[in-house]
Amino acid sequence: MHAIPPGRPGRRRARSTVLALVTVVSLGLTTMGMSPAPQDAGKKPQRVSDAAAGAPAARTAPTAPTETSAPRVRSGEHCEPTRAGSKERRAGAAEACVTTIPATATPRQGRAAAADVGSCDLTNPGNYTYKRFAYCVTGLTILYVLRDSNGKEIGSGTLEVSASATLPARGTGWSEQITATMTRASGDVTALNAKLRASCTAGCTTTKTSPWYGGDLTQGKSTSGSVTYSSTPAANTAAEFTTSYKMYVTSPGAAPTDPNASWDNPRRIRCDDAVRDVTGGTPSPGCAIPTVMAVVPMGAQGSDPGGAVAAYQWAQQNLADGWGKSKPLTREKSGTAGRTARTCGSAGTQPFDPNTDLVETDTCGEFPFAEAKEGGIDGARCVEVIPNASSGGWDTYILGDSRDMDPAAPCVRAHVPAADKQFADGQLTAGFESQRVIDADRFQVEFTTPAAVPQAPCLATPPTGSLPSGTGWIKNTTDPVAHVNKTITPIGPAGTRPAKAQACLGKTPGKGKEASGDITG
Structure with a gap:
């Protein structure tokens, strides 16, 4: 190994490798200690489940109450x-x-x-x-x-x-x-x-x-x-x-x-003639039986940017409130921006912290929706998740230890690409119109996402501490070292060095990024 002069940190570029087949990679790294920014252990995503909804079809007609x-x-x-x-x-x-x-x-x-x-x-x-x-x-x-x-x-x-x-x-x-x-x-x-x-x-x-x-x-x-x-x-x-x-x-x-x-x-x-709000374009008039509760359909096919839809479905299935199913929601046109700010913005006690290392163009998707009266819950009370497309279905990763996830949490904040949030917003708007959900109407939500298909064992059972990457996962571990750099005076403080890197890469790997840090010992 070539020594890197003091004061000039070494930089290495980690690039994604496109594989024709699902591959498992396990690397034991023995390089000298690095000093990367530490990751909060309480914020490490933990995979908990697939968010498959049974039928693979999306945008199907909702189940009509009678x-x-x-x-x-x-x-x-x-x-x-x-x-x-x-x-x-x-x-x-x-x-x-x-x-x-x-x-x-x-x-x-x-x-x-x-x-x-x-x-x-x-x-x-x-x-x-x-x-x-x-x-x-x-x-x-x-x-x-x-x-x-x-x-x-x-x-x-x-x-x-x-x-x-x-x-x-x-x-x-x-x-x-x-x-x-x-x-x-x-x-x-x-x-x-x-x-x-x-x-x-x-x-x-x-x-x-x-x-x-x-x-x-x-x-x-x-x-x-x-x-x-x-x-x-x-x-x-x-x-x-x-x-x-x-x-x-x-x-x-x-x-x-x-x-x-x-x-x-x-x-x-x-x-x-009142389905859309004043910013939603020209309203389209229509008729309905208002005492029969609307069921708003939200679906995502495998080719759709469906991360936010999958995250909302996961929340409905796994959190005790079961918003939109066991507990109906109520449309409220006014105050949407304020409710978004309380869940995802600065009005809450814990503003949303984008994680662009894991989710490019990371955006906050909140459920219950800000378009509902029940939305606007303080984001500090929400479970934070990262939905990840995997083998045709969706995996859900919780930030923190999934074993400590409280199902009584009243809301979810999803880390999703901006396109996925926009897609879900469009689905909700279209559902309001197709089901004639006007202000103060109560409604349910019926989600459909692709069912998971058979996949390699490593994709089906990722290890604890793994992170989503494309349609697969990655996991890096470190060992402690006494000093991160011995070539300077005074010598560097204690730190860690890479120990093992594991990855299970699907056909759509995540994007690579530069890795930097001191690597001399």
Whole structure:
């Protein structure tokens, strides 16, 4: 070894080596002591797990929650006298009575299938079924009865009504398909005539009120058609409203009077033009069922800069709060910059310290998001992680000893490249728009990242103290020395020298950098 003159520290360049195959390297270094800047042992990343999410697909449609509610119907029986000289009166019917029957416990034999029922629960007839962008009802039963002057039933028939609609995530007009089927007839009732009118409350317009014309039905026959609605909320506002239905049921040829069957869709529909904040560009209006919680999808394929998405997924799966899953988040447009500063900036008691040695263009990715009311937790309370792409999936490294990681920590700070943070921000913004998440809406988050694929043993089980490097890892150890430099007067202080370097390099190695320090002994 050539001695390096005093006062001029030696410099060596460590370069990355691209390997065609996964390789393990173990080097025992016996050079003289070096004096590198010490690394805080409490900040050394420790690999803890793969952050694979099962299915390899990304940006898939989120799992849509389904909820049910009973329609609001007119209670009791509604009766009207039959008209003098009418067919019913000539047959001995003094009155015609109609009852709108609420939910039935179990589906009856021969129940008619609803037209375009979509997400309807056919085992729960008589109830409305809801998803974020759909509603429907099946088996809403209307009973028609004729009675004589003594109150004796001389005939009856039943209608079953179904309705379904899909709301536009982009757009403010939609149609609702409605079907009426005569399911039973007895006595003097051999046919029924059903006419329907739909309406909606303030904030909405029914642009087509009647789904069909005519409507004479015999047992087993159906009639169907659509009604249409629209809503035009002003910019940065939302309109909420309900839909209502009135059905006139008579014997064929009889003149209908008051609507004798009516019901309301019990849940509000919301159309908004308020998804994006004032800096987010031109809003796109759309409609949803606001009482069904939105599920925002965030996904990253293997070719995407998905480090931040993988880190957020890891936090959701491994921290006790389970933000966005077991604990919903709440969108809050105002105060985003302040919440970011508390978690990642100078407003917290421990500002984010970029580690560009390990992560080029290191940027702070925080979860819960600053775009949520629950964000803005002091960064000193967060677990700090480095997500690392490995064999198609993601490994997660914790800064510090992973054995001491507290799952009760309320947040995570991820060391990710700027491009990965930007990618995740874009996913969140797109999710808010696709799911119509406006200010104060609660929402869940569903993450999808590639599943890990089979890999070399050294990649699957990196040693304690290893650091992420590209799609692999590196580990350097040192031995103590009495003096870092004996060629100067006075001789150098105690220090360390490299002892062993280990690496498991994937097909995408990390970038090398210069190494410097005194190496004479």
